Every structure is written in C-alpha cells, then in structure tokens.
Amino acid sequence: MQDRLAHTAARVEAELDRLLPCPEDERYRLGEAMRYAVLGGGKRLRPFLLLESAGLFDVPEDRAMRVAAALEMVHGYSLVHDDLPAMDDSELRRGRATVHRAFDDATAVLAGDALLTEAFGVLADPATHPDAEVRIKLVKGLSEAAGLHGMAGGQALDLAAESQAGDLMLKDIIALQGRKTGALIVYACTAGAELGQAGDEAYRALAAFGDRLGLAFQIADDLLDHSGSEAETGKPVGRDADRGKATFVDLLGPAGAEEKASDLLAEAREYLDLFGPKADFLRAVTVFVLERKA
Amino acid sequence: MQDRLAHTAARVEAELDRLLPCPEDERYRLGEAMRYAVLGGGKRLRPFLLLESAGLFDVPEDRAMRVAAALEMVHGYSLVHDDLPAMDDSELRRGRATVHRAFDDATAVLAGDALLTEAFGVLADPATHPDAEVRIKLVKGLSEAAGLHGMAGGQALDLAAESQAGDLMLKDIIALQGRKTGALIVYACTAGAELGQAGDEAYRALAAFGDRLGLAFQIADDLLDHSGSEAETGKPVGRDADRGKATFVDLLGPAGAEEKASDLLAEAREYLDLFGPKADFLRAVTVFVLERKA
Numbered sequence: 001m002q003d004r005l006a007h008t009a010a011r012v013e014a015e016l017d018r019l020l021p022c023p024e025d026e027r028y029r030l031g032e033a034m035r036y037a038v039l040g041g042g043k044r045l046r047p048f049l050l051l052e053s054a055g056l057f058d059v060p061e062d063r064a065m066r067v068a069a070a071l072e073m074v075h076g077y078s079l080v081h082d083d084l085p086a087m088d089d090s091e092l093r094r095g096r097a098t099v100h101r102a103f104d105d106a107t108a109v110l111a112g113d114a115l116l117t118e119a120f121g122v123l124a125d126p127a128t129h130p131d132a133e134v135r136i137k138l139v140k141g142l143s144e145a146a147g148l149h150g151m152a153g154g155q156a157l158d159l160a161a162e163s164q165a166g167d168l169m170l171k172d173i174i175a176l177q178g179r180k181t182g183a184l185i186v187y188a189c190t191a192g193a194e195l196g197q198a199g200d201e202a203y204r205a206l207a208a209f210g211d212r213l214g215l216a217f218q219i220a221d222d223l224l225d226h227s228g229s230e231a232e233t234g235k236p237v238g239r240d241a242d243r244g245k246a247t248f249v250d251l252l253g254p255a256g257a258e259e260k261a262s263d264l265l266a267e268a269r270e271y272l273d274l275f276g277p278k279a280d281f282l283r284a285v286t287v288f289v290l291e292r293k294a
Numbered sequence: 295m296q297d298r299l300a301h302t303a304a305r306v307e308a309e310l311d312r313l314l315p316c317p318e319d320e321r322y323r324l325g326e327a328m329r330y331a332v333l334g335g336g337k338r339l340r341p342f343l344l345l346e347s348a349g350l351f352d353v354p355e356d357r358a359m360r361v362a363a364a365l366e367m368v369h370g371y372s373l374v375h376d377d378l379p380a381m382d383d384s385e386l387r388r389g390r391a392t393v394h395r396a397f398d399d400a401t402a403v404l405a406g407d408a409l410l411t412e413a414f415g416v417l418a419d420p421a422t423h424p425d426a427e428v429r430i431k432l433v434k435g436l437s438e439a440a441g442l443h444g445m446a447g448g449q450a451l452d453l454a455a456e457s458q459a460g461d462l463m464l465k466d467i468i469a470l471q472g473r474k475t476g477a478l479i480v481y482a483c484t485a486g487a488e489l490g491q492a493g494d495e496a497y498r499a500l501a502a503f504g505d506r507l508g509l510a511f512q513i514a515d516d517l518l519d520h521s522g523s524e525a526e527t528g529k530p531v532g533r534d535a536d537r538g539k540a541t542f543v544d545l546l547g548p549a550g551a552e553e554k555a556s557d558l559l560a561e562a563r564e565y566l567d568l569f570g571p572k573a574d575f576l577r578a579v580t581v582f583v584l585e586r587k588a
Binding site for chain 1: 317324328380381401404407414434438447449
C-alpha cells in the first residue's frame with residue numbers, strides 16, 4: 001500500500017509538473033508560487049482515491065491522471081488560501097514555509113486563484129475525455145464540491161464557528177467537515193465513475209464510500225493534531241485547541257474519536273463489496289487512514 | 295444607449311440575485327459577502343457586450359444571461375481580491391466600502407474564491423446551453439481568460455511592475471492590460487458567438503473587436519484616474535500615479551492617450567462591419583467608452 005501510494009504520488013507530481021510549466025516572462029514568480037504550492041510533497045490521497053476508483057472501470061490512466069492533477073490543484077489552492085494571514089495565518093505546511101511566507105501575501109492570493117482557475121481548464125480540455133458530456137459533468141461536480149455548497153461553504157462554517165467557540169455539537173462538526181474536506185474527497189471517489197461512465201449504483205456506492213472515508217480522515221487528523229508531534233505532521237500541532245476550535249477529539253475524547261473513525265471505515269468498506277477484489281487498494285486506504293502519522 | 299445599458303444592468307442584477315440566493319445556515323455571512331460583491335451596481339459593461347454579441351446570432355436571452363452572470367461573478371471575484379490589503383488595499387469601490395472593509399479579510403478571500411468557483415458551475419449547467427460541447431467551450435474559454443494566461447497572469451505582471459516602477463514601455467503595458475482586463479472583455483465579446491455556434495469569421499471578428507475595445511477601455515480608465523474626481527468615479531483617484539504605476543497617460547500624455555483610444559475604437563468598429571445594423575449597440579459602446587465619467 002505504501003509503495004503504491006508513493007508510486008502514485010510520483011506520477012501525480014510528474015503530471016502537475018507537466019501541466020504547470022513556469023512562464024518565462026514576468027509572470028514567473030506567480031508560476032513558481034503555483035508550482036511550489038502543488039509540487040514537492042503531500043500524501044496525494046485524493047489523487048490516489050481518484051486513480052483507484054477510475055481503475056474499477058478500466059479508465060485509461062492518462063485521463064484519470066489529468067483529473068487527479070486538477071483535483072490536486074484545487075486542494076493546493078485551498079491550502080494556500082487557508083494558510084493566509086487573513087485566514088489561519090500558518091507559517092508551515094508539509095514541513096516547509098507556506099506559500100505566503102516563501103513568496104508574499106499578494107502572490108499567495110493570486111497563486112490560489114490561478115490554481116483554481118487552471119483546474120477547470122484541465123478538466124474542460126478534450127484530452128481529459130473525448131465526450132464533452134463527461135467533461136462537463138466533471139466541471140459541474142468540481143464546482144459543487146469546491147464552492148458555496150462544498151469546500152468554501154465549509155470554510156465559512158469554520159469561520160463562523162471560530163467566533164462562537166464551544167457551541168458546536170457533533171452534528172455541526174460533521175456538517176462542517178462534510179463540506180470543508182468531505183466534498184472534495186467524495187469528488188475524488190466519484191470522478192472515476194464519471195470518467196468510466198459507470199451506472200448509478202456504482203456511482204452512489206463510491207459517493208457513500210467517500211463520505212464515510214472523508215469523515216474518518218478528518219477524525220484521524222484531529223487525533224494527530226491532538227497527539228502527534230510537529231516533526232511527524234510537518235506542521236504545528238495543537239493549534240486547533242489553541243484557538244478554541246471544537247474538534248472530534250474534544251467532543252468524543254481520543255478513544256471515542258478513534259472508535260467513531262473505525263466504525264466509519266468499516267461502513268466505508270461495505271460500500272466496496274460491489275467491486276470485489278478490484279477495490280482492494282481502496283480497502284487498504286481505509287486501514288491506512290488510522291495508521292498514518294502525518 | 296444609456297437606457298439600454300441601464301436596462302441590461304437591471305436584468306443582470308436580477309439574474310445574479312436569482313443565481314446567488316443567500317444560504318440560511320451559518321454560511322449566510324459568506325453568501326451575503328458574495329452578493330454584496332456582485333449586486334448593487336457597476337456599469338455591467340461586460341454583460342452588455344456579451345448580451346449584444348449573443349444578439350447577433352439570435353441566442354435565446356436566458357442562455358446569454360446565465361453566461362453574463364457567470365462573467366460578472368468572475369469580474370466581481372477579481373475586484374474583491376484586488377482590493378484586499380495584500381493587493382491594492384482599497385477601501386472604496388463603486389462609492390461604497392470594499393468587501394473586506396464591509397465584512398472582513400477572511401470573508402473577502404473566501405467570497406472571491408466562491409464566486410469564481412460558482413461561475414464555472416453556472417456555465418456547466420445544462421440550462422446554459424443544451425449542447426455540452428458549447429458549455430465545455432465556454433468553461434475552457436473562461437479558464438483561459440481568467441487564469442495564468444489571462445487575468446491572473448496580468449495581475450502578476452502588474453505586481454512585478456510595481457516592484458520595478460518606471461521600467462515599463464508601451465508594449466509592456468499593452469501586454470499587461472491585454473491580460474489583466476482585456477482577456478475577460480474579449481471573452482465577453484466571443485461567448486455570444488460560442489453560444490450561437492457562429493462560424494470562425496464571426497468569432498475572430500468579435501475577438502478582434504473585444505481586443506481593441508478592451509485596450510481603449512483601459513486607456514479611458516487611466517484618463518479618468520488622471521483627471522476624474524472621486525465623486526465621479528466612486529473610488530479614490532490618482533492612486534496609480536501615487537504608487538508609481540506607469541499608465542498610458544504617463545507614457546503618451548493625456549492628448550496622446552485619448553488619440554490612441556480613439557484610433558483603437560475606430561479599428562474596433564471596423565470589425566463590426568460584418569454584422570450590419572444588428573451591431574449598432576456594440577458600435578454605440580465604442581462611443582460610450584471615451585465619454586463615460588465613471
């Protein structure tokens with residue numbers, strides 16, 4: 001599993017490198033910031049989910065790889081903007097300076113904007129799929145997963161929660177995280193079905209798998225933030241607690257949170273039954289989620 | 295012309311109001327910031343160009359109106375992010391507080407992000423055009439006009455120019471503005487041809503029209519910044535000069551800049567010959583550009 005994850009990460013890195021060449025004129029600083037934001041690390045969990053899901057339907061890898069890269073651009077944009085002084089004001093990400101620290105605030109705003117914009121261009125390109133209907137569904141799905149009803153909406157709930165710390169209940173955090181991190185993970189799991197023009201049953205199973213997995217992933221993140229070390233996670237730990245943000249660990253305790261994540265992952269695995277042994281690496285992801293250290 | 299512009303502006307306002315309902319949960323603050331950013335004013339020049347161009351090909355108005363609204367979301371997003379403290383640090387826009395002043399910096403970052411994201415969703419929706427091929431071209435075109443090769447790239451050139459004030463030559467400013475403001479105006483002029491599935495000749499004529507018009511529009515903006523009053527323009531004037539940004543007026547003088555704009559507008563009008571009297575309101579825009587006071 002670790003080998004396959006590393007292998008996928010290397011291929012995604014190469015695809016992003018190819019899709020984001022650095023401009024040779026005065027835009028090079030923006031281009032470098034965009035590349036800095038998405039190259040050089042990360043688990044590439046979302047691309048892995050996308051490629052493995054696409055593999056269930058024998059989607060040609062070059063097509064799935066483009067969507068994986070677009071998804072990673074959107075994930076990268078969200079991290080760059082989240083890290084801004086106006087937002088979380090983070091200095092470290094994956095063990096190195098965040099984009100606004102390595103460049104400057106204006107370039108970071110712009111790099112995020114441009115990554116988001118380019119991601120839609122990658123999806124819309126005929127190289128992603130010969131059928132325009134498939135490409136347009138990928139575009140619409142990404143807009144929904146990243147916009148007011150998805151990631152940006154979740155971020156807004158998070159901002160609102162910061163100004164009323166302590167009031168969040170479990171269902172509120174689930175709703176918040178479902179949008180903030182869950183929507184893009186669900187997209188990662190369903191885009192392969194879209195590319196493979198799979199039937200409704202397969203699509204819905206993967207959506208449900210992604211939903212449970214995404215939530216478990218967030219709980220695992222909270223557990224890491226609670227107990228991990230900065231050296232392990234590559235970013236400062238305990239920051240959520242510092243700012244009075246309610247986490248799953250606060251509400252359920254470490255043991256309760258771990259149990260909840262385990263239950264969700266078991267549920268996630270059930271949705272994979274439909275796909276037999278082809279889904280073995282997706283099953284392996286559900287084990288990896290709770291074992292990871294960063 | 296003023297009547298028709300005002301009438302179009304009112305209809306675009308209604309469409310944006312319809313497409314951006316305010317969420318009823320804790321995301322309402324983000325929703326309100328998005329609405330604040332795009333509702334309540336502006337000349338709506340880009341939507342006007344789009345609707346008039348679409349009219350050349352008898353495109354149903356509800357379709358053109360959706361693309362016009364998407365375009366205005368992208369224009370709105372760019373203004374919100376440009377106004378941020380990290381960028382131009384502007385307090386006033388269209389005579390009222392900018393989004394980060396009326397709300398806060400984090401909400402402004404997020405509102406821009408969400409507007410950009412939703413714009414692609416509006417284009418991708420089947421209500422925009424029944425043919426997915428047409429919708430995907432609109433998506434790809436918008437990504438190109440707004441991304442690294444278009445608006446965001448132009449903004450990067452602008453940031454680079456600020457740190458090396460005085461070095462810009464006329465060709466540099468033309469290249470910068472062609473990306474920063476021109477690309478979206480060209481998109482406004484060509485999206486109607488895309489919606490109408492017009493031939494190459496018509497598409498290229500409208501692209502050339504938009505290119506010349508966009509540049510003239512920027513020169514007129516520089517002239518207004520040079521000579522207009524804050525009461526007329528709704529934003530602080532003379533700011534470009536304060537920050538040592540080279541403008542067309544610096545390089546050509548007020549009379550030279552006005553002559554250059556006139557020449558470009560005459561050129562723009564020639565590209566409309568193809569369309570006969572149907573293009574009379576697009577012709578009228580070329581007159582309006584130099585007469586406007588805000």
